[in-house]
Amino acid sequence: MTGFSLFFLLLQVPSTLVLLKRLSTARDRTAPLLPLANSDETLAKQNPQVSIVIPTLNEIDRLPTCLEGLRDQAAKEIIVVDSRSQDGTPEYVQKLQQDFPIPLKLVTDDPLPEGWVGRPWALHNGFLQSDPTSTWVLGIDADTLPQQGLVASLVAQATANEFDIVSLSPKFILKTAGEQWLQPALLITLIFRFGATGDRTQFTEDRVMANGQCFLSRRAKLVELNGYELAKSSFCDDVTLARAAAQRGAKVGFLDGAALMQVRMYTSMGETWREWGRSLDLKDASTPNQTLADCLLLTAVQGLPLPLLISLLIWQPTASLPTSILFWLNVFLVSIRCLLTFGIRSSYTEVGFWFWLSPLADPLAAIRIWISALTRPKSWRGRNYT
Incomplete structure (x- = not known):
């Protein structure tokens, strides 16, 4: 279990530091x-x-x-x-x-x-x-x-x-339960990668958003x-x-x-998954290395925390120091994600019960970015492409 914990710590600790740096400048945004x-x-x-x-x-x-x-x-x-x-x-x-x-x-x-x-x-x-x-x-x-x-x-x-x-x-308009559950998790992938809207302190020429x-x-x-x-x-x-x-x-x-x-x-949730999900990787505007780095970051700080936390709670491994650190690190990451749910509330006209459960969709959101990054759309907005 110690080797297991060290592997995930090597992935998550640097990614968490990157995430904290990106989120720390949100107060200075336009x-x-x-x-x-x-x-x-x-x-x-x-x-x-x-x-x-x-x-x-x-x-x-x-x-x-x-x-x-x-x-x-x-x-x-x-x-x-x-x-x-x-x-x-x-x-x-x-x-x-x-x-x-x-x-x-x-x-x-x-x-x-x-x-x-x-x-x-x-x-x-x-x-x-x-x-x-x-x-x-x-x-x-x-x-x-x-x-x-x-x-x-x-x-x-x-x-x-x-x-x-x-x-x-x-400001987004969401009506169905599936949209309210999945769409905020997909939106968070952008915040984790590029910081808050209006935060120009993080943008280099090859990282600007639009x-x-x-x-x-x-x-x-x-x-x-x-x-x-x-x-x-x-x-x-x-x-x-x-x-x-x-x-x-x-x-x-x-x-x-x-x-x-x-x-x-x-x-609908299905349409959100298919249509928005297929372009959110932004690979057409990024280098392959940037796309890979973004996918690894999302895996570490958004896709893994909840599954890892649940796994550690269920199996209750021997409490070695690396395992304890891994547990509390993921408690910290899940807490950040829950706080961000409140932070993005103003980006929606109205929200319901499923919006507040959107952190549960984070593993799916990270998987969707990987799928999009590894494939190229064959259809887009009613047109087919070879």
């Missing part, structure tokens, strides 16, 4: 974004600088809510880039065009070129079709529910901080980067583009936007 004062928002609407791009593929169930939230935003135009949806999405956009308060354009992006993933190709087409006089291009996903003042507040923050690219983390659900770029910077070309084959195009831009000297920000946007990404 404050969450808030809506602007009414006078500032009115001024922004009088001089809109933003082209909004929404990629769609069979989004008729989600797009109406997104567009309704954008109806009163400070935008110059909205470009819906559709990939030949079969559910009535383009017809719905055409019906809105005449009376929508912001110019609403519909673009079809097919055919998909060799080497491109559908989402970055749609965003690239939206950028190419955007008004060249716009200062900013804002990519918004159809599952996003923009809150009042989103665009004006985001642009004001980006301008004040001289960001070239800035994206926001949302969220494509609300991704604002200076149009001049996209021109310099040749649009989304650098992320064309990535299944996490948001992080890939942000890191590529940072490595070329761009100033990139990732901020807490829970007060300005909500998202209903998936509708």
Whole structure:
């Protein structure tokens, strides 16, 4: 048993030190974004600088809510880039065009070129079709529910901080028990690897984070980067583009936007596992060594603590010093995870009983990241890839 304990201590002790360093700077993170004062928002609407791009593929169930939230935003135009949806999405956009308060354009992006993933190709087409006089291009996903003042507040923050690219983390909407149990565990994998949203003290150029659900770029910077070309084959195009831009000297920000946007990404535990889980490894934006290190870290501090603690309690091995240290180390790691459950509560509109049991899903979350890291998606957002 001593050899068993030493093996896990060699894995967990260094990983715990890394985790504590990442969590220790959370208190210094940038404050969450808030809506602007009414006078500032009115001024922004009088001089809109933003082209909004929404990629769609069979989004008729989600797009109406997104567009309704954008109806009163400070935008110059909205470009819906559709990939030949079969559910009535383009017809719905055409019906809105005449009376929508912001110019609403519909673009079809097919055919998909060799080497491109559908989402970055749609965003690239939206950028190419955007008004060249716009200062900013804002990519918004159809599952996003923009809150009042989103665009004006985001642009004001980006301008004040001289960001070239800035994206926001949302407030999540979870409805089913399975979602409330699994999704927070998957979200924690990001915090363990990259720290709290808005914490820029930990970001190097190759570790910056981003969220494509609300991704604002200076149009001049996209021109310099040749649009989304650098992320064309990535299944996490948001992080890939942000890191590529940072490595070329761009100033990139990732901020807490829970007060300005909500998202209903998936509708079940199974869909959350399949769809979100397959891109959370971020291997397309990382080196193989970074991906391996992240997977080992998650195994040590998120996947193993609960199983190890239960095993030690059930079998009650001889209390050697290494075994005692291993036991209390994992008590410590499980305690941190439970405290983080309270810490991420503000990232959700409402929670139920199963949310508070999400630490029990941590081993599954770590396994999901490993599966994603070792495989490449064969389908994504309604498209199949060979």
